[in-house]
Amino acid sequence: MAEQLGWASRDAIQPMPRAPSVLPQRLELPVSPSRQNTVDVPEGRVESRLVVRAKRHLQNGCVVLYDLTSSYLEGRCCELAHHGYSRDGQPGKPQIVFGLLCAADGCPIAVEVFEGNTADPTTLAAQITKLRERFTFDRVVLVGDRGMITAARIEADLAPAGPDWITALRAPAIQALAEDGGPLQLSLFDTRDMAEIVAPGYPGERLPTPPVIVGI
Numbered sequence: 001m002a003e004q005l006g007w008a009s010r011d012a013i014q015p016m017p018r019a020p021s022v023l024p025q026r027l028e029l030p031v032s033p034s035r036q037n038t039v040d041v042p043e044g045r046v047e048s049r050l051v052v053r054a055k056r057h058l059q060n061g062c063v064v065l066y067d068l069t070s071s072y073l074e075g076r077c078c079e080l081a082h083h084g085y086s087r088d089g090q091p092g093k094p095q096i097v098f099g100l101l102c103a104a105d106g107c108p109i110a111v112e113v114f115e116g117n118t119a120d121p122t123t124l125a126a127q128i129t130k131l132r133e134r135f136t137f138d139r140v141v142l143v144g145d146r147g148m149i150t151a152a153r154i155e156a157d158l159a160p161a162g163p164d165w166i167t168a169l170r171a172p173a174i175q176a177l178a179e180d181g182g183p184l185q186l187s188l189f190d191t192r193d194m195a196e197i198v199a200p201g202y203p204g205e206r207l208p209t210p211p212v213i214v215g216i
Helices: 002-011 045-054 120-134 151-161 171-177
Strands: 062-072 095-103 108-115 140-143 164-168 195-197 207-209 212-215
Touching: 045 108, 062 120, 095 120, 108 120, 120 140, 120 151
Parallel strands: 062 140, 140 164
Antiparallel strands: 062 095, 095 108, 164 212, 195 207
């Protein structure tokens, strides 16, 4: 408990001041640039404070974790709210989507708000840009799930930009590797729980098993 309290006092965002008697005219939350002109919500203090603190948790060659979540809304006045894939069990209600980048130790380093019908893979390019522009590292390893880091995104976004990546293979790809005579065979696990294979369909990529793709 003492260790957790120490982390909170050192790294957590400082408590918000007491609410003023008059609400501010604008709520300072970062939003997708595509909505910047239509929603009066500038990219404000939240990310600025995250970036300052994040630099203590990052170094060249570090691992950065990225994922999305969503929150449903009641009401009809939020222009970001749309029906989309619900992660909180409310598929019939509009929602907004949040993307969060974290250091390997779980420290948040960037957050962005997207429209509720935003597809996971389409948010990846903006996160790569953040990593390149805000943290001037020669090498970063981006970790995302198989719905986020797809083959199309690897080719269009990750490969041209240069960061390494770690993700998981989809079930059909795993089945193809495990076919008779394929590189993924159960005998690989006779003496150890993990192995690394190569396959023609993944040139220049490492395939540790259990199956993930490592673009390093």
